[in-house]
Amino acid sequence: MPLYFITGNAGKLREVQAVMPDVEQLDIDLDEVQSLDPQRVIAHKLDEAARRHDGEFIVEDTSLAIDCLGGLPGPFIKWFGQALEWKGLGELVQRYNNHTAVARTTIGYRDAAGHVQFFVDELAGRIVMPQGDQGFGWDPIFVPEGHTQTFAELGPAIKNELSMRRRATEQLKEAIQKQ
Amino acid sequence: MPLYFITGNAGKLREVQAVMPDVEQLDIDLDEVQSLDPQRVIAHKLDEAARRHDGEFIVEDTSLAIDCLGGLPGPFIKWFGQALEWKGLGELVQRYNNHTAVARTTIGYRDAAGHVQFFVDELAGRIVMPQGDQGFGWDPIFVPEGHTQTFAELGPAIKNELSMRRRATEQLKEAIQKQ
Numbered sequence: 001m002p003l004y005f006i007t008g009n010a011g012k013l014r015e016v017q018a019v020m021p022d023v024e025q026l027d028i029d030l031d032e033v034q035s036l037d038p039q040r041v042i043a044h045k046l047d048e049a050a051r052r053h054d055g056e057f058i059v060e061d062t063s064l065a066i067d068c069l070g071g072l073p074g075p076f077i078k079w080f081g082q083a084l085e086w087k088g089l090g091e092l093v094q095r096y097n098n099h100t101a102v103a104r105t106t107i108g109y110r111d112a113a114g115h116v117q118f119f120v121d122e123l124a125g126r127i128v129m130p131q132g133d134q135g136f137g138w139d140p141i142f143v144p145e146g147h148t149q150t151f152a153e154l155g156p157a158i159k160n161e162l163s164m165r166r167r168a169t170e171q172l173k174e175a176i177q178k179q
Numbered sequence: 180m181p182l183y184f185i186t187g188n189a190g191k192l193r194e195v196q197a198v199m200p201d202v203e204q205l206d207i208d209l210d211e212v213q214s215l216d217p218q219r220v221i222a223h224k225l226d227e228a229a230r231r232h233d234g235e236f237i238v239e240d241t242s243l244a245i246d247c248l249g250g251l252p253g254p255f256i257k258w259f260g261q262a263l264e265w266k267g268l269g270e271l272v273q274r275y276n277n278h279t280a281v282a283r284t285t286i287g288y289r290d291a292a293g294h295v296q297f298f299v300d301e302l303a304g305r306i307v308m309p310q311g312d313q314g315f316g317w318d319p320i321f322v323p324e325g326h327t328q329t330f331a332e333l334g335p336a337i338k339n340e341l342s343m344r345r346r347a348t349e350q351l352k353e354a355i356q357k358q
Contacts, residue, residue, distance in 0.1 A: 083249035
C-alpha cells in the first residue's frame with residue numbers, strides 16, 4: 001500500500017524523500033483548520049484525506065514559534081509570509097531585542113487501519129533579515145543555533161544535517177520499520 | 180423558521196440582537212479554515228452548520244487588517260489576542276510609524292434553501308496601547324477615525340453608532356425584510 005505525503009511543497013517533498021525515498025506525493029487541497037496546535041491541524045487533514053483516498057498518509061506541519069511574538073506565527077507561518085513577505089517578518093522581529101525562535105516539525109502518520117501517530121522534532125535558532133538563496137520558505141531568515149548563517153546560506157547538505165524535518169522523518173521511518 | 184447566529188461570543192450576540200432582536204444564539208463549535216479571506220472562512224462554517232442543524236444561519240467575522248503588518252492579523256485576530264494579548268499587539272504596532280488599521284465585519288447569511296449572501300462593512304481607525312474597560316475583544320486598542328478614544332472608552336452607545344458590525348447587520352436585516 002502506498003504511503004502518501006500530502007503536500008504541494010516541492011521543497012518539503014524533497015527533504016522527506018531524502019529519508020524515505022518510497023514516499024509518494026499526493027497534491028490535493030485539504031482544509032487547514034485554524035489552531036495554534038499543529039496536531040489538531042494535521043489530524044483534521046488526515047481525516048479528510050482518508051475520506052477521499054485509499055492508502056496510508058503523512059501530513060507535515062512546520063511551525064515557526066517566535067519568542068518576541070508570543071509564539072506566533074506558529075502554524076500560521078504561511079500567512080505571515082504571504083502578508084509580510086520574509087523580509088517584512090525579518091524586519092518585524094528586528095524591532096524587538098529578542099530574536100529567538102523555535103522551528104518545530106510535526107509529522108502525522110495515519111496507517112491503513114486509521115490509527116494516527118505524531119512525530120515531533122524541533123530546532124532552536126534566531127530570526128534575521130533575509131540572507132542566501134538556497135532552500136525554500138523562511139530558510140533565508142532562520143539561523144540555527146550554533147551557526148552564523150541562515151538555512152538559505154548553509155545549503156541543503158548542512159540544512160538536512162541540522163533539520164528538525166529530517167529528524168521527525170527519521171522517527172517516522174523507524175516507527176514504520178518496527179511495525 | 181428560526182434565524183440562528185452561530186457564535187460563542189456574548190458581545191457579538193448583544194450587538195447583533197440590538198439590530199435584530201429575534202436572532203437566536205446557536206453556540207456550536209465549528210471548524211474555522213485558515214484563510215485570509217473571511218468569506219471563505221464563513222462559507223465553510225455555514226455549510227457545516229447546515230449539515231448539523233435545520234434553520235437559517237448567520238456567521239460573522241470581524242477581521243482587523245493592520246496596515247504596517249501587511250493586513251494581518253485579518254481573520255486570525257483571535258490567535259493574535261491569545262498569543263500576544265491586546266497589550267502585546269498594541270505594543271507591536273507602536274514599534275512602527277504607521278498605526279492605521281481597518282476593522283471589517285463580514286456577515287454570511289444562509290437561507291433555508293441553502294443560498295448564501297454576504298454583507299460587508301468596514302471602519303477605519305488606528306491601533307493604540309490598551310485604554311478603557313468597556314466592550315470586548317480588541318475594543319481597548321482600536322480608536323475609530325475621527326475620534327481620540329478607543330471603543331472601550333467610548334462605550335456601547337457610541338460604539339454601536341459607529342460600528343461596522345451594526346451596519347453590516349442592518350444590511351442583512353434589510354435584505355431579509357425585502358425577501
